[in-house]
Amino acid sequence: MTKADLVNKISEKTGMEKNDVQAVIELFMKEIKEAMEQGNEVFLRGFGSFIIKRRAQKTGRNISQNTTITIPAHNIPAFKPAKVFVEAIKEKVPAK
Structure with missing residues (x-):
């Protein structure tokens, strides 16, 4: 499953716009990456x-x-x- 597939599935299940779902997923991954770059798990x-x-x-x-x-x-x-x-x-x- 790719990120695009994940966006499509979440969009279908929640009724949210694909752009909004993609923004949330991108921000989620960014926050995890930044936390780990600071040495946090x-x-x-x-x-x-x-x-x-x-x-x-x-x-x-x-x-x-x-x-x-x-x-x-x-x-x-x-x-x-x-x-x-x-x-x-x-x-x-x-x-x-």
Whole structure:
């Protein structure tokens, strides 16, 4: 599902204009991004959490030059689904 698909579904279900729905979704994503850029995590009860994961420094290889490089420690954004969300997916989506 794309953002446009999400906008269409919400617009159909709520009767809101697509432009208004898109503005709300854009603002929602912007607020999550800004909160995480400030080092805060975002918790949406029953849905999941947008968290910041810390990656430790590690040694890697540049295979084209056959050299060892050091990859510095860094933070990455991650999503951790809520337990009820995970359980719902396990029950409703068949295994492939």
